[in-house]
Amino acid sequence: MSLVSFCSLVLVVAVSCWQGSALKWTNCGEKESPVKVTTLRLKPNPIIVEQGKEVRFSGSVEVKGKVGSSYKLKTEVVKNPGYWYAMTLGCYGSFGTCEYTDLKCEQMLPFLKVPSCPPPKGTYELKERSMTIPHLSIPSFLTNGLYSIKAEVFDQRTDELLACAEVEVTATS
Numbered sequence: 001m002s003l004v005s006f007c008s009l010v011l012v013v014a015v016s017c018w019q020g021s022a023l024k025w026t027n028c029g030e031k032e033s034p035v036k037v038t039t040l041r042l043k044p045n046p047i048i049v050e051q052g053k054e055v056r057f058s059g060s061v062e063v064k065g066k067v068g069s070s071y072k073l074k075t076e077v078v079k080n081p082g083y084w085y086a087m088t089l090g091c092y093g094s095f096g097t098c099e100y101t102d103l104k105c106e107q108m109l110p111f112l113k114v115p116s117c118p119p120p121k122g123t124y125e126l127k128e129r130s131m132t133i134p135h136l137s138i139p140s141f142l143t144n145g146l147y148s149i150k151a152e153v154f155d156q157r158t159d160e161l162l163a164c165a166e167v168e169v170t171a172t173s
Helices: 003-013
Strands: 024-027 035-043 054-063 070-079 099-104 122-132 145-155 161-172
Touching: 024 035, 035 161
Parallel strands: none
Antiparallel strands: 024 161, 035 054, 054 122, 070 099, 070 145, 145 161
Protein backbone atom coordinates (compact mmCIF):
# COMPACT_ATOMS: atom_id res chain seq x y z
CA MET A 1 0.00 0.00 0.00
CA SER A 2 1.37 3.41 -0.90
CA LEU A 3 1.80 6.24 1.60
CA VAL A 4 -0.56 8.34 -0.49
CA SER A 5 -3.37 5.77 -0.27
CA PHE A 6 -2.81 5.22 3.41
CA CYS A 7 -2.67 8.92 4.29
CA SER A 8 -5.87 9.47 2.34
CA LEU A 9 -7.64 6.72 4.23
CA VAL A 10 -6.38 7.84 7.64
CA LEU A 11 -7.30 11.45 6.99
CA VAL A 12 -10.80 10.53 5.87
CA VAL A 13 -11.54 9.08 9.27
CA ALA A 14 -9.14 11.07 11.38
CA VAL A 15 -10.16 14.67 10.94
CA SER A 16 -12.22 17.47 12.37
CA CYS A 17 -15.07 18.91 10.38
CA TRP A 18 -16.01 22.13 8.60
CA GLN A 19 -19.55 21.99 9.96
CA GLY A 20 -18.80 22.26 13.68
CA SER A 21 -20.50 18.96 14.60
CA ALA A 22 -19.52 16.46 17.24
CA LEU A 23 -16.15 15.29 15.94
CA LYS A 24 -13.31 15.48 18.42
CA TRP A 25 -9.56 15.29 17.78
CA THR A 26 -6.42 15.80 19.81
CA ASN A 27 -2.66 15.46 19.55
CA CYS A 28 -1.73 12.47 21.69
CA GLY A 29 2.06 12.58 21.37
CA GLU A 30 4.43 13.90 23.97
CA LYS A 31 4.59 17.70 24.38
CA GLU A 32 8.02 17.70 22.76
CA SER A 33 6.94 15.61 19.73
CA PRO A 34 8.41 17.28 16.62
CA VAL A 35 5.10 17.31 14.66
CA LYS A 36 1.72 18.59 15.81
CA VAL A 37 -1.55 18.55 13.91
CA THR A 38 -2.88 22.13 13.95
CA THR A 39 -6.07 21.84 11.88
CA LEU A 40 -8.11 19.02 10.37
CA ARG A 41 -11.25 19.36 8.25
CA LEU A 42 -13.76 16.84 6.87
CA LYS A 43 -16.91 17.14 4.81
CA PRO A 44 -19.51 15.64 5.16
CA ASN A 45 -19.92 14.92 8.83
CA PRO A 46 -20.90 12.28 9.69
CA ILE A 47 -19.12 10.28 7.02
CA ILE A 48 -21.62 8.49 4.78
CA VAL A 49 -20.30 5.00 4.06
CA GLU A 50 -21.98 4.38 0.72
CA GLN A 51 -20.44 3.48 -2.63
CA GLY A 52 -19.84 6.57 -4.75
CA LYS A 53 -20.13 9.12 -1.93
CA GLU A 54 -17.30 11.64 -1.82
CA VAL A 55 -15.40 12.68 1.29
CA ARG A 56 -13.24 15.83 1.23
CA PHE A 57 -10.50 16.56 3.73
CA SER A 58 -7.64 18.95 4.41
CA GLY A 59 -5.60 20.24 7.31
CA SER A 60 -2.24 21.50 8.49
CA VAL A 61 0.69 20.37 10.62
CA GLU A 62 3.45 22.19 12.43
CA VAL A 63 6.97 20.75 12.25
CA LYS A 64 8.91 21.82 15.34
CA GLY A 65 12.01 19.62 15.04
CA LYS A 66 13.90 17.02 13.04
CA VAL A 67 11.64 14.39 11.50
CA GLY A 68 13.88 12.23 9.31
CA SER A 69 12.74 11.02 5.90
CA SER A 70 11.55 7.41 6.39
CA TYR A 71 8.58 6.56 8.58
CA LYS A 72 6.57 3.84 10.27
CA LEU A 73 2.85 4.41 10.81
CA LYS A 74 0.70 2.58 13.37
CA THR A 75 -3.06 2.93 13.42
CA GLU A 76 -5.62 1.68 15.90
CA VAL A 77 -9.34 1.75 15.11
CA VAL A 78 -11.89 1.03 17.85
CA LYS A 79 -15.66 0.93 17.35
CA ASN A 80 -17.71 2.22 20.30
CA PRO A 81 -14.74 3.42 22.40
CA GLY A 82 -15.37 3.67 26.13
CA TYR A 83 -18.18 1.11 26.15
CA TRP A 84 -18.03 -2.44 27.48
CA TYR A 85 -18.71 -3.68 23.95
CA ALA A 86 -15.89 -1.69 22.34
CA MET A 87 -14.28 -3.61 19.49
CA THR A 88 -10.75 -3.11 18.13
CA LEU A 89 -10.83 -3.68 14.39
CA GLY A 90 -8.12 -5.87 12.91
CA CYS A 91 -6.13 -4.85 9.85
CA TYR A 92 -8.35 -5.47 6.81
CA GLY A 93 -6.53 -4.61 3.61
CA SER A 94 -5.62 -1.00 4.18
CA PHE A 95 -7.99 -0.16 7.04
CA GLY A 96 -8.12 -0.89 10.73
CA THR A 97 -5.47 -1.51 13.36
CA CYS A 98 -2.43 -1.77 11.11
CA GLU A 99 1.29 -1.03 10.88
CA TYR A 100 2.98 0.35 7.77
CA THR A 101 6.75 0.60 7.35
CA ASP A 102 9.21 2.15 4.90
CA LEU A 103 7.03 5.17 4.13
CA LYS A 104 9.15 7.85 2.44
CA CYS A 105 8.94 11.62 2.82
CA GLU A 106 9.17 12.10 -0.95
CA GLN A 107 5.85 10.30 -1.38
CA MET A 108 4.13 13.11 0.56
CA LEU A 109 5.43 16.03 -1.53
CA PRO A 110 2.45 16.12 -3.94
CA PHE A 111 -0.01 16.34 -1.01
CA LEU A 112 1.72 18.57 1.52
CA LYS A 113 2.98 22.03 0.74
CA VAL A 114 6.46 21.06 1.99
CA PRO A 115 9.53 22.62 0.30
CA SER A 116 11.86 19.64 0.70
CA CYS A 117 12.53 16.34 2.45
CA PRO A 118 12.95 16.09 5.32
CA PRO A 119 10.65 19.05 5.99
CA PRO A 120 12.26 22.01 7.76
CA LYS A 121 10.58 23.65 10.77
CA GLY A 122 7.35 25.41 9.84
CA THR A 123 3.61 25.02 9.33
CA TYR A 124 2.45 23.10 6.25
CA GLU A 125 -0.93 22.69 4.61
CA LEU A 126 -2.39 19.40 3.44
CA LYS A 127 -3.90 20.24 0.07
CA GLU A 128 -7.61 19.50 -0.06
CA ARG A 129 -8.12 15.93 -1.19
CA SER A 130 -11.19 13.94 -1.98
CA MET A 131 -11.86 10.24 -1.85
CA THR A 132 -14.78 8.32 -3.31
CA ILE A 133 -16.10 5.55 -1.09
CA PRO A 134 -15.59 2.20 -2.86
CA HIS A 135 -17.98 -0.77 -2.77
CA LEU A 136 -17.78 -2.27 0.72
CA SER A 137 -19.40 -5.53 1.79
CA ILE A 138 -19.78 -4.63 5.45
CA PRO A 139 -22.94 -5.04 7.57
CA SER A 140 -24.52 -1.76 8.71
CA PHE A 141 -23.97 -2.60 12.39
CA LEU A 142 -20.23 -2.32 11.66
CA THR A 143 -20.37 0.81 9.51
CA ASN A 144 -22.80 2.82 11.64
CA GLY A 145 -21.57 4.33 14.89
CA LEU A 146 -18.76 6.03 16.75
CA TYR A 147 -15.14 5.19 15.99
CA SER A 148 -11.92 6.17 17.71
CA ILE A 149 -8.87 6.32 15.45
CA LYS A 150 -5.32 6.72 16.73
CA ALA A 151 -2.48 7.30 14.28
CA GLU A 152 1.16 7.33 15.41
CA VAL A 153 4.07 8.21 13.12
CA PHE A 154 7.58 7.04 14.06
CA ASP A 155 11.01 7.66 12.57
CA GLN A 156 11.75 4.37 10.79
CA ARG A 157 15.45 4.45 11.76
CA THR A 158 15.30 5.56 15.42
CA ASP A 159 11.73 4.50 16.36
CA GLU A 160 11.20 7.99 17.85
CA LEU A 161 7.56 9.07 18.04
CA LEU A 162 7.21 11.99 15.61
CA ALA A 163 3.47 12.63 15.74
CA CYS A 164 0.30 11.22 17.22
CA ALA A 165 -3.34 12.15 16.70
CA GLU A 166 -6.53 10.65 18.11
CA VAL A 167 -9.92 11.30 16.58
CA GLU A 168 -13.52 10.30 17.23
CA VAL A 169 -15.66 10.17 14.10
CA THR A 170 -19.23 9.11 13.39
CA ALA A 171 -20.08 7.00 10.35
CA THR A 172 -23.46 6.13 8.88
CA SER A 173 -24.62 4.11 5.89
